[in-house]
Amino acid sequence: MIILLLALIGALIVMAILSIGRLAFGRREPFVARKFARWFVGYFIFNYLLCLAILYISEPALTGPFGGWQWLLWPLVISSIGNLFSIARPLLGAMEEFSAVNQGRRSGRRNPIALPKEASRGAIAAGIFGLVVAGVIGLVVAGLIVVFTTWFDSNAKVLAAIPKITIEKPTTPLIPTDPNHIVLVSQSVASFKGQQVLGSNGQNLGSSYSLDPNSYTLQSINHHLYYVAPLSYNNIFINLSNSFTPGFVVVDAENPQAIPSLHTGGSDTIAYLPGALLNQDLIRHVYLSGYTYGRLVDPTLELDDSFHPYWTISLMQPTRGYIGDVLSQVLIVDAHTGDIKVYQPQNVPTWVDRVMPSDIVTQYLTWWGLYHAAPWFNPSGAGQQTPAGDPQLLYNNADQPVWLVPMTSSSSNDQSSTGVFLFDTHKNEAHFYPDAAGLGIGDNVQNTFQSTHANILRYNVDSFQLYQICGQPTWVGIYSSSSIFQDVGVLDAKNLNGGNVQFEPNLSAALNDYKQWLAQQGIPNDCGAVPATGTQQTVTGKVLRISAVQQGGNTIYYIQISGQNVIFTANLSLSPKLPLVQPGDTVTGTYLSTTGKAGATVDLKTFDDLSIKLGGTVTPTPSPGGGTPTVTPTVSPTP
Numbered sequence: 001m002i003i004l005l006l007a008l009i010g011a012l013i014v015m016a017i018l019s020i021g022r023l024a025f026g027r028r029e030p031f032v033a034r035k036f037a038r039w040f041v042g043y044f045i046f047n048y049l050l051c052l053a054i055l056y057i058s059e060p061a062l063t064g065p066f067g068g069w070q071w072l073l074w075p076l077v078i079s080s081i082g083n084l085f086s087i088a089r090p091l092l093g094a095m096e097e098f099s100a101v102n103q104g105r106r107s108g109r110r111n112p113i114a115l116p117k118e119a120s121r122g123a124i125a126a127g128i129f130g131l132v133v134a135g136v137i138g139l140v141v142a143g144l145i146v147v148f149t150t151w152f153d154s155n156a157k158v159l160a161a162i163p164k165i166t167i168e169k170p171t172t173p174l175i176p177t178d179p180n181h182i183v184l185v186s187q188s189v190a191s192f193k194g195q196q197v198l199g200s201n202g203q204n205l206g207s208s209y210s211l212d213p214n215s216y217t218l219q220s221i222n223h224h225l226y227y228v229a230p231l232s233y234n235n236i237f238i239n240l241s242n243s244f245t246p247g248f249v250v251v252d253a254e255n256p257q258a259i260p261s262l263h264t265g266g267s268d269t270i271a272y273l274p275g276a277l278l279n280q281d282l283i284r285h286v287y288l289s290g291y292t293y294g295r296l297v298d299p300t301l302e303l304d305d306s307f308h309p310y311w312t313i314s315l316m317q318p319t320r321g322y323i324g325d326v327l328s329q330v331l332i333v334d335a336h337t338g339d340i341k342v343y344q345p346q347n348v349p350t351w352v353d354r355v356m357p358s359d360i361v362t363q364y365l366t367w368w369g370l371y372h373a374a375p376w377f378n379p380s381g382a383g384q385q386t387p388a389g390d391p392q393l394l395y396n397n398a399d400q401p402v403w404l405v406p407m408t409s410s411s412s413n414d415q416s417s418t419g420v421f422l423f424d425t426h427k428n429e430a431h432f433y434p435d436a437a438g439l440g441i442g443d444n445v446q447n448t449f450q451s452t453h454a455n456i457l458r459y460n461v462d463s464f465q466l467y468q469i470c471g472q473p474t475w476v477g478i479y480s481s482s483s484i485f486q487d488v489g490v491l492d493a494k495n496l497n498g499g500n501v502q503f504e505p506n507l508s509a510a511l512n513d514y515k516q517w518l519a520q521q522g523i524p525n526d527c528g529a530v531p532a533t534g535t536q537q538t539v540t541g542k543v544l545r546i547s548a549v550q551q552g553g554n555t556i557y558y559i560q561i562s563g564q565n566v567i568f569t570a571n572l573s574l575s576p577k578l579p580l581v582q583p584g585d586t587v588t589g590t591y592l593s594t595t596g597k598a599g600a601t602v603d604l605k606t607f608d609d610l611s612i613k614l615g616g617t618v619t620p621t622p623s624p625g626g627g628t629p630t631v632t633p634t635v636s637p638t639p
Contacts, residue, residue, distance in 0.1 A: 002290050003055040006062075010051035014075050014130075015044050018083065021129025022122040039123065043079055050075045059287040061295040064318040065145050066137070068293075073138045080130030083123040142322075149321035156367075156376035162324055163364035163423075165372075167432045174420060174433055177467040178397040179511055181225055182476055183218065184488060185253045186463035190216045190227040190260075192483035194249040197260040198231075205231065205264070208238045209245055215301070218253055219353045222305050223398040225253040230270050230301050230309070230335075236277060243280070244271040244336075248301065248309055256485035263307065270309060270335045274299045282311055286331060289340055291315065294328055298357035301335065305351050309335040312348075314355050325363075327428065330355045345427050353401045354425035358391040361403050361423050365430075369407060384410035385418050388441045392465055394422070401425045404466055406441050407432075415444050420466070420473070436473050439466070440496035448496045449477040449489050454503035459486045466493060469511070470518055470527040477501075490514040492523070516554040519573045536605070539564060540588040546581050558601070561587065566602045574607040577614075585611040 019040065023031075054060070054071055062068035149155055185193075191213035198206050209231040216227040230248045233239040247268035252258035272282040279285055283296050294315040302312055311333040316325035330343045332352070345355055369385035370378075378384065391403035403423040408414050420436035423429075440448065449461040459479035467474050473493040479486045490502040490510040502513035515527040541561040548557050557578050559568045568589065572578055581587065589604040 001288050002292060003052060003288060006055055006292070007048055007051040010055075010069070010072050010075065011044055011048040013069070013072055014047045014051075014079060015040060017076060017133050018043065018079060018126040018130050021133075022126035025125035025129055036122075043082075046082075047075045047079055050078065056284070059284060059292075059296070062292045063294050064322055065142070070137070070142070073134045076130050077134045080127040080134065083127030083130070145321045150323065151376070153371075153376040155320070156371040159320060159324060159367040160371035162319065162326065162428070163368055164429045165368060165421075165432055166430070168434065170434045172433060173435055173471065174468040174473060175396045175400075175402075175422065176471075177469055179469065179507070181254060181395055181398045182467060182507060183225060183253050183395070183465060184256050184478060184507055185227065185251065185485065186478045186480065187216050187218075187227065188213065188462055188483050189256065189478070189480055189485050190251040190253065191229075193251050193260045194227070194229055197249060197262050200262055201264060203246075203264075205246060208234055208242075210234050211249060216251070217301055218393050219302055220395060220398045220401065221250075221303050221307065221351075225395060225398060226303075227251040227253050228301055228303055228309075230273060231264075232273055233276065239277045239280065244269040245273065248303075250303070250307070267308060267336050272311065272333065272335060272338055282333065283313070285338055286313060286333060286340060291331060291340070293317075295325065296331070298359075300354070302352055304349070311335050312352055312355060314357050314360075316357075316360070325360060327356060327360075348426065352426075354393065354403075356403065356423065356425050356428065358393075358403060361391045361405065361430075362387055364428075365405055365407070365421060365423070369410075381410040386410055388417060391423065393425070394465065394467070396468070406436070406439060406466065408441060415441065417441050436493075439473050439493040440475075444496055445475050445477075445491070445493075448491060448498055449475070449479075449501060451498035452489065452501035452503050453498060454501065455479065455487070455489075457481070457486075461489075464489075470515055470525050472518065472523060474514070476507075479503075492518070495521075513554055516556060516571050519571050520554055522573075535593045536590050537593045538588065538590050539568070540610075541586070543581060543583050543585045543587055545583060548579070557581070559587070559604075566600055568604050569601050570604045570607045574604060575609070577609040577612050578607065580612055581609050585609050587611075 022036075022039075051072070054074060058071070060068060060071040150159065191211065194211050194216065198209075198211060210233075211229050212232055215232070216229040218225065218227055220226075228248055228250055231245040233242070233245065247262065247264035247270065249260055249262055251260040272280055272285050274282045276282070279288065282299050286296055294317045296313050297316055298312075298314045300312045302310055304310065313331040313333065314327055315329040315331060317328045318325050327345050330345055330348050330352070332341045332343065332348070333339070343349075348355055365387050369387065374381075374383035385407045386409075388406040388408040391405045393401055394404040395401050403421075403425060405421040405423060406417040407419050407421060408417055416437075417439040418437050419432050419434045420439070422431050422433070445464055446461050449455075449464060450458075459481050462478045462480040462483075464475050464477035467476055469476075469490070475489075475491045475493050477489040477491065479489065487503060487505055488507050488510050490507075490513070492500055492514075500517065502510045502517060504510040504513060511527070515525055518525040518527075539561060541563050543559060544562055545560040546557060548555055550556075555572045557570045557572070559570060559581070561568060568591065570578060570589070574589075587607065587609050589607040591602050591604050
C-alpha cells in the first residue's frame with residue numbers, strides 16, 4: 001500500500017530534523033554512536049507507526065503548500081516533547097533493562113528496573129530544535145501563506161474570479177422548466193417511503209441494515225427523477241461480520257404515489273460505503289489505492305441507466321495557498337467491485353448528474369458576492385451580496401441539472417433576492433440572472449405557503465423549490481403530514497401572499513389554477529403557448545349549460561356548447577360578459593385543436609357572447625320635479 005512508503009518518508013523527515021537538532025546543538029555532549037543509534041532507532045519506529053496511523057485515519061491530501069506534508073508537524077511536535085521530558089525510552093535500552101531484571105531473578109538478587117535517567121543534552125537540543133521548526137512552519141510560514149494568498153484587495157479579486165460567471169442581460173428570464181419533471185417528493189417523504197419498503201423482500205433486512213435519511217440523493221435515471229439511498233450497517237458488529245451491504249432503495253421523485261423499489265443481491269450489493277470500518281470505508285479505499293494528491297470530497301451514490309450503483313468522488317486541489325479548491329479529476333468507483341476509473345470533468349459519462357460539490361459552489365459564490373463589486377476591506381457592506389441559502393439541485397428537464405442559488409444583499413434585513421445563479425453541476429461555470437431580482441426567499445416563502453387559507457388541516461411545508469413556470473419565477477411547495485405527501489402549492493415568487501398560493505392535491509390542478517391566476521392578475525402567461533404542430537380553431541354555437549366554480553381563488557366558467565363533444569373552460573379575464581351568459585345564448589371563441597378530444601375539457605383562448613349587445617353612451621337625465629338627476633342609459637344599436 002502507498003501509505004507504507006509515505007509513512008517511511010515521513011518518519012525519515014522527522015528523524016532528520018531531530019537528528020540535526022541533536023548533532024548541531026548538542027555538541028557539548030560527547031558523541032556516542034551506540035547511544036545515538038539506540039535513540040534514532042527507537043524514535044524512528046515510534047514515528048513510523050505514528051505516521052502510518054495518521055495516514056490511515058486522517059488521509060491527508062498531499063497537495064497545496066509544502067506538498068500537503070504539513071501533517072508531519074504532529075509527529076514532530078510529539079517526538080520533540082518526548083525528547084524534552086524523556087518520555088520515550090530508546091527501544092534498545094528498554095530491552096537491556098528487561099534482560100537485567102531477568103538475570104537478577106535467576107541469581108536471587110533484587111535488581112529492579114532503574115528509573116529513567118535525566119534527558120541528555122543532545123535529546124533536549126533535539127526537542128527544542130524540533131519545536132522551533134514546527135512553530136516556524138506551522139505558525140509563521142503558514143500564517144504568511146494565508147496573508148499573502150487571501151488578504152488584501154488583489155487577493156480578494158482573484159478569489160472572486162475563480163468561478164467562471166456570465167452575467168445575463170437584465171431582461172433574460174430563467175431557463176423554462178418542463179412541468180413533467182418537477183420534484184414532488186421531498187427528501188423526508190422519500191426517506192419515509194424507503195423505510196417502508198425495507199422489509200418488502202421478507203429477509204428482515206431492517207434488523208441489520210438501515211437507511212440514513214440524509215443519504216437520499218436526487219438524480220436522473222433514464223430521463224426520470226428518483227431518489228437513491230444505500231443500505232448501511234446498523235452497528236460495528238454487523239459491519240465486521242459482513243463485507244458488503246445488500247443494496248439500495250430507489251424512490252420515484254416525480255410521482256408521490258409510486259411504490260419504491262428495493263434493489264438487493266448480485267451486482268446491486270455495495271462493498272464500499274462512506275463511514276464504514278477499516279478498508280470498507282469508501283474514501284479510505286480510494287486513498288489507499290493511490291489517490292493521495294488531492295482532497296477526496298462529496299462521495300455520491302449514482303446509478304447508471306441500467307441501475308448499477310457507482311460512487312462519484314470529486315478530487316479537488318487548492319489554487320490559493322490552502323484554499324481556492326478547483327475540480328481536478330472525477331473518480332467513479334464501482335460500488336460493487338471497488339474498481340476506480342478516473343475522468344477529466346469534461347469527460348464524465350452522461351449519466352453522472354453532478355461532480356461540482358455544493359459546498360464548493362457556496363464558497364465560490366460567497367467570494368464572488370463579497371468581492372467582485374466591493375473592496376476586500378468593506379465594513380459598511382455596500383455592494384456586497386451573499387447566497388440566500390444552500391444550493392438546490394434543480395432539473396429544468398430530466399437531463400439538465402444545475403445548482404440553483406438565489407443571492408441576496410449582505411443586509412440581514414433584506415428578504416428578497418438580488419438575482420439567481422444557475423451553476424453548472426459538471427464544470428466551473430455559472431450564469432447570473434438579474435431578471436430574477438425581487439423574488440421572495442427563505443423563511444418568507446415557507447411562511448407564505450404555510451399561511452394559505454386553503455391549508456385548513458395545517459399540513460407542514462416539507463420543502464419548496466424555485467422553477468420557471470408560465471414564464472414566471474415560481475415556487476413549488478410540497479405539503480406533508482408525518483412524512484406522508486398530502487398536497488402541492490404553486491406560488492408566484494414575486495408576489496408572496498397566502499391568498500396567492502394555488503393549493504391542490506396534485507400538480508396538474510395546481511398548475512391549472514396558477515395559469516388562471518396569472519391571467520386574472522394580468523401577468524403574461526405562456527402556459528398555453530401554441531405547440532409547433534398546434535392550430536387555432538373557432539367554435540360558435542348555443543350554450544346548453546354554464547356553471548362557475550372556484551379553483552384556488554380563481555373563477556372558472558365551464559361551458560357546454562351545442563354540437564360539441566368537449567366542455568370548454570374560460571377565465572373571467574377573457575370577457576366581462578361571462579357572468580351574464582345564460583343557456584340559449586349564442587357564443588363564440590377560439591381554442592387549440594391539439595387539446596380537443598372527446599370527453600376532455602378545452603381552454604378557450606378568446607370568448608364573446610353574441611347575444612349580449614354592448615355599445616353606445618350613457619346619458620344622465622334630470623328626475624321629475626328637479627333634485628338629483630337619474631341616469632337613463634341610451635343604447636345605440638351596433639351595426
